[in-house]
Amino acid sequence: MTVQIRKLSTTQPDFQKQLTNVLAFEEKEDESINTVVANVLADVKNNGDKAVLEYTRRFDRLSVSTGAELEIPEAECEAALASLAPERRLALQAAANRVRKYHERQKLSCGSDGFTFTDEDGTSLGQKVTPLDSVGIYVPGGKAAYPSSVLMNAIPANVAGVSEIVMVVPTPDGARNELVLAAAALSGVTRVFTVGGAQAVGALAYGTETIPSVDKIVGPGNAYVAAAKRRVFGTVGIDMIAGPSEILVICDGTTDPDWVAMDLFSQAEHDEMAQSILISPDAAYLDRVDASIRKLLPTMSRREIITKSLSSRGAMIHVQNMEEACEIANRIAPEHLEISAENPQHWANLIRHAGSIFLGRFTSEALGDYCAGPNHVLPTSRTARFSSPLGVYDFQKRSSLICVSEKGAQTLGEIAVELATGEGLEAHARSAGLRLQK
Amino acid sequence: MTVQIRKLSTTQPDFQKQLTNVLAFEEKEDESINTVVANVLADVKNNGDKAVLEYTRRFDRLSVSTGAELEIPEAECEAALASLAPERRLALQAAANRVRKYHERQKLSCGSDGFTFTDEDGTSLGQKVTPLDSVGIYVPGGKAAYPSSVLMNAIPANVAGVSEIVMVVPTPDGARNELVLAAAALSGVTRVFTVGGAQAVGALAYGTETIPSVDKIVGPGNAYVAAAKRRVFGTVGIDMIAGPSEILVICDGTTDPDWVAMDLFSQAEHDEMAQSILISPDAAYLDRVDASIRKLLPTMSRREIITKSLSSRGAMIHVQNMEEACEIANRIAPEHLEISAENPQHWANLIRHAGSIFLGRFTSEALGDYCAGPNHVLPTSRTARFSSPLGVYDFQKRSSLICVSEKGAQTLGEIAVELATGEGLEAHARSAGLRLQK
Incomplete structure (x- = not known):
């Protein structure tokens, strides 16, 4: 089996549909x-x-x-x-x-440490972590x-x-x-x-x-x-139930194509459903990475898994410019995003959705997987649109603190009585009402 | 139907089992x-x-x-x-x-605004929100x-x-x-x-x-x-899928029993599965609240729902002291916790698990439900052990940022090569290895 990576271009008329197909992943319920x-x-x-x-x-x-x-x-x-x-x-x-x-x-x-603050009535509000x-x-x-x-x-x-x-x-x-x-x-x-x-x-x-x-x-x-x-x-x-692991590499064409090929392999070697996608505005560069893939793949011990993963779920996307590459990255909301480019921070500023962002050609995903410091448990399958890397915050929770002063109970009580009455909740209204001074 | 609230005491030998029964709630899957x-x-x-x-x-x-x-x-x-x-x-x-x-x-x-910091090798790490x-x-x-x-x-x-x-x-x-x-x-x-x-x-x-x-x-x-x-x-x-709403009131016996009775009603009026529990070290006070409940209940328009809720899921728990009350509160991890007591902050410091903590006799839950400021969407059914009120953080997510310097790629690369080899992931090791200076 030889590797065959899908090639897409944003100029093709059905690009959005093709991209949707590349990203499609149905978890089968057994x-x-x-x-x-x-x-x-x-x-x-x-x-x-x-x-x-x-x-x-x-x-x-x-x-x-x-x-x-x-x-x-x-x-x-x-x-x-x-x-x-x-x-x-x-x-x-x-x-x-x-x-x-x-x-x-x-x-x-x-x-x-949470916070507390006190309003003009002496009522204090806070959050305990x-x-x-x-x-x-x-x-x-x-x-x-x-x-x-x-x-x-x-x-x-x-x-x-x-x-x-x-x-x-x-x-x-x-x-x-x-x-x-x-x-x-x-x-x-x-x-x-x-x-x-x-x-x-x-x-x-x-x-x-x-x-x-x-x-x-x-x-x-x-x-x-x-x-x-x-x-x-x-x-x-x-924690989140993880889907197959994914990498999206955006490259401006300035990184050694062997390096990028190996980065794509490092994701593909996990399993056949893993996804490696490369985006570049430089069509010739995409061809050079393709050549590197064909050159390096036979040297890999896990070449069978890599071949299957790249052929079934991999893609190379030719874009008009780096801005368009960042737009597509936001649509994909990848687990791992490598911005292998000059001035990577400039492009990172355009990224809204990604689990972890690897900046510059020296930042291979593997460094983040093991030892850079940030967590390698990351949101997969586009869930970076609404969720975060595993972190300290996943092992903390918050409690609200409310301490209403006697004066505050008057101000707040009148509001609560009015709104509880509007919602038809009599005991709520009377519970607040009992604290009102006669 | 007359109201009949379960009475428990921590001195009874099967107290833990009884408490478990009170808290038991099986969501039926339909x-x-x-x-x-x-x-x-x-x-x-x-x-x-x-x-x-x-x-x-x-x-x-x-x-x-x-x-x-x-x-x-x-x-x-x-x-x-x-x-x-x-x-x-x-x-x-x-x-x-x-x-x-x-x-x-x-x-x-x-x-x-997240954070970034740079290590001695010039590698910068951060978090974007x-x-x-x-x-x-x-x-x-x-x-x-x-x-x-x-x-x-x-x-x-x-x-x-x-x-x-x-x-x-x-x-x-x-x-x-x-x-x-x-x-x-x-x-x-x-x-x-x-x-x-x-x-x-x-x-x-x-x-x-x-x-x-x-x-x-x-x-x-x-x-x-x-x-x-x-x-x-x-x-x-x-967001979380909410169970029935609950209130736990800890009272040292210094709050007007009518106020506490109405606070228990304000939870019970939501629906028959809502849960209202009162804990006090003062047995006579529990009787006074019971009397207030019997006095006030006939005056409530939603008395049927309140009666069913208090009779089937309500409880009054007599404890040896306020410290024990706080221990039980941590076990229950209630959605709403009223500490209706003198010096409520002293007891709040002993609370580890609660959605929202209402301090002092003027802080009825109803004020928090409508207008105090903190959110009224709170973790139910003991999930306050591991989750938080709905908050701004539920509408934000984080991305890790890693920018490894050329020098950092040497230090980190050697670590990653060693660990990736230990895990048998060759492409990971070679991806890091390619960035090592020959």
């Missing part, structure tokens, strides 16, 4: 998954540890007979960190430090183990001040990933359990004898995990 | 509603105006034949405002002004029309800087509510359409020839509207 997940969740809710142990024996082939056997002690995570090859340990520590530093800035910028009490972090196990995902999910919770951070990670056939445990040790994770799948989500939502219930569950997982998170939403908070 | 809604949404997505008009004729009995007939021009909202009785118009304006003032403070506290482009506000129509809901949903969007705010409100049999239209004129609503139900949600999510698609849909509605919002989530953002 009823059989939904049914399995509903049963697992109900079982965990009703039978606690017993159910969790049974599913863990069945799906992960672990011989466990008590809940306590599911817990990995903190010392084991510390030992995993200490046992890493020094260059890998230092890399993980450096990444953790940078992620922590960025999120500490984010916390400051969020007005974590508090961290969640407890959070569950789901970490996929098995072959595709991503320690960076542990850092990106746990550190913002830790920075927010969440006191209990419970990580769950399946260990099929007992295989534990040292990098994942080491990342937990660096991220402020307080407890670790070797459970996965819908049973792990159920345990975190409802609690069992061994696994504590939490207030919010975050982190990536397979279709069963995603379905379970959807179902427990409301009982606990959840 | 499959027939789900099926109807799925069909309506698909029809609106495929057939646009034609479908919306058909459902509007069928469900709201409007004789409309073109999309344009569904729009209420801005001038008509302005005229509705001008036509109100002066005291009602002034009350609505005063409420709108206070809500706007509070939310402007909230915007300031949210770090709306932008408003959503467009928002849809669902407003219920018919008899229970709530202009305060228009203010509370539209003003935060307007303050956030959302440029298109589209209100939909059904007008069964053509009945338009002047207060609702007047509230729209005061809240920065840009367009108004007389559609409701799942068809309105579908129109806002997918867009029709007449009704523009939006990025997020907020506002209360019946079971069909709630089911439709759940289904379009992902295509657009949505």
